[in-house]
Amino acid sequence: QITLKESGPTLVKPTQTLTLTCTFSGFALSTSGVAVGWIRQPPGKALEWLALFYWDDDKRYSPSLRSRLTITKDTSKYQVVLTMTNMDPVDTATYYCAHRGLFYYGSGTYYAFDYWGQGILVTVSS
């Protein structure tokens, strides 16, 4: 059974750095093709993809936030950590981590976020 859970501060001040941890179970991040992603959702707004950590330690970021984001894997290999620098009130959102699963359909391999954490609402305010 795959589960993920986000943890971290729920209130940060402008200009501070946010560090969120995704603790997961039920899968190994070392399994070929697997990835863990971070997605956020401002109140009442759409989902926004932030970053992805791959099974081979590769990483991808949203271009618009690339300079502020870092995604890493804890040495325990069951946690993925996202840091976002220089937080601003517009970064107020629910932050989700999610398992990117692999699906085989026809002759192709497809990816989707099939398991999500419960989300953590982070408010940026002085």
Next chain:
Amino acid sequence: DIQTTQSPSSLSASVGDRVTITCRASQSIGNYLNWYQQKPGKVPKSLIYAASSLQSGVPSRFSGSGSGTDFTLTINSLQPEDFATYYCQQSYMTPYTFGQGTKLEIK
């Protein structure tokens, strides 16, 4: 970046209706298109991957179609539990992008 644009942004329908939501990608993405359902205050749920393949446990009244740049999510015989916001997401390449969402409301 590949942009994904959904239409309409909101939709009113009645129980038993058939509804269709459209997602358009700014360039061809083959069939690397996913659909998610999100109910108020809840976590998004994966419905469809590869444009048309239902996730395990998703009712058969949901269906997806399309390839290239144009995709649709169809819900036949709407049930009360289907009223939610639906998002498309392309997984063809990073940065993965979500559509802006379609809120399906009860008429």
